[in-house]
Amino acid sequence: MATISPLILRTSPLCLWTPHSNKPLSSLPFFTIPKSKALSILCSTKMEGSEITEDVAENSGANEIVKKKIFVAGATGSTGKRIVEQLLAKGFQVKAGVRDLDKAKNSLSHDNPALQIVKADVTEGSEKLSEAIGDDSEAVICATGFRPGWDLFAPWKVDNFGTVNLVEACRKLGVNRFILISSILVNGAAMGQILNPAYIFLNVFGLTLIAKLQAEQYIRKSGINYTIIRPGGLRNEPPAGNIFMEPEDTLYEGTISRDQVAEVAVEALLHPEASYKVVEIVSRADAPKRSYEDLFRSIKQR
Incomplete structure (x- = not known):
């Protein structure tokens, strides 16, 4: 034969x-x-x-297609933890960057073979972050956020310099996909929202929104393929509506479930239409259900 x-x-x-x-x-x-x-x-x-x-x-014995490993900074945060969970649910390998390893072992599924927990503090510089991210990570999702306190420089240490450190680590390693969880109203002054109570409140703690905006601008000039996600007010409750997505500097009010923010971050990895874009998202009961491909495609690059 x-x-x-x-x-x-x-x-x-x-x-x-x-x-x-x-x-x-x-x-x-x-x-x-x-x-x-x-x-x-x-x-x-x-x-x-x-x-x-x-x-x-x-042929029998040939390797199956595999999904790459994703590094998540701020993996034990309220949003970061959900991102890790959703990545694992979709079959991704995840490297969870955390400041407190003991806390991570209690809050993350450390017995999952697809999850690796590593110590990573974004305020300690790009060299240490490069070691944490490693040469086996193909993308970075930044879900960090400062903790309110007496240190008025905390937002700049975490939301500005910390994000810049992550970007520099990616450039050193050749990681060319970066997703940032930011916030609506970061550019509130240019939007004419300087007297918006939310804009005022969020900037009380060390000019948080301005720190985030500076980090966004650094990412956009870095040459890295980015998606910047600006959610409205974050809710811990399950989704209560569909995702409403708009271009940058459009939304100035609204809330969204952290579960949906995590979902948008993960979906941004899967859709080329999300590349080099800034998207603002809230949840609305009257918003139509749309595919992520359609949502990301509707946002034009600037």
């Missing part, structure tokens, strides 16, 4: 189509085929409507 030699793809891109999407996995960020072993496949092409797809059958 004649044998069929497996076809090894060398120069042409591999298109693997998801069962619930019209996008090839190879076009989505953070989906790769391991380079350590050759992937032998048999491909047959067929036409479905106006779309060409490929049926792929892997």
Whole structure:
């Protein structure tokens, strides 16, 4: 009986189509085929409507497609913890950067083999952060936030210099995907919202919003592929409406569940439409249910 030699793809891109999407996995960020072993496949092409797809059958023993490792700064925070949980739920490997390892062991699922907990304090400089992030992380999500107290420089140490340290660590390591959880009204003065009670209140603690805005501007000039997410007032309760997404410097009121903020951060990794964009989000009961692809695509780059 004649044998069929497996076809090894060398120069042409591999298109693997998801069962619930019209996008090839190879076009989505953070989906790769391991380079350590050759992937032998048999491909047959067929036409479905106006779309060409490929049926792929892997030889036994070939590696499966794997999702990359994501570093989360501020992983034990109220929002950061939810980001870690949602990343793990979607099958990502996660490196959780925390200041307090003991606290992390009590609040994170440290027995999950896909989760690695490492000590990382964004205020200690980019060199130590580079060691924490490591050369195995493919993206960084920054969900840090200062703790209110008597130190009026805390917002600048964490929300400004800390974020800058993370960006510099990414540049040293060649990590080219950065997602920041910021806040609406960071540019309130330019929006004519300088007398907005929320803008005044949030800046009472060491000019927090101004510190965040300075960090945003640094990210945008860094050359790194970024998504800056500006949520409204954060709620710990479950979602009570659909996500309403607008361009930067648009929203000046509204709230949103931390669960939804975490979801937007994770989805930004999966959708190229989120690249190099600043998005503002709140939750509204009357907002229509929209796909994340549609939401991110509706926001134009500036």
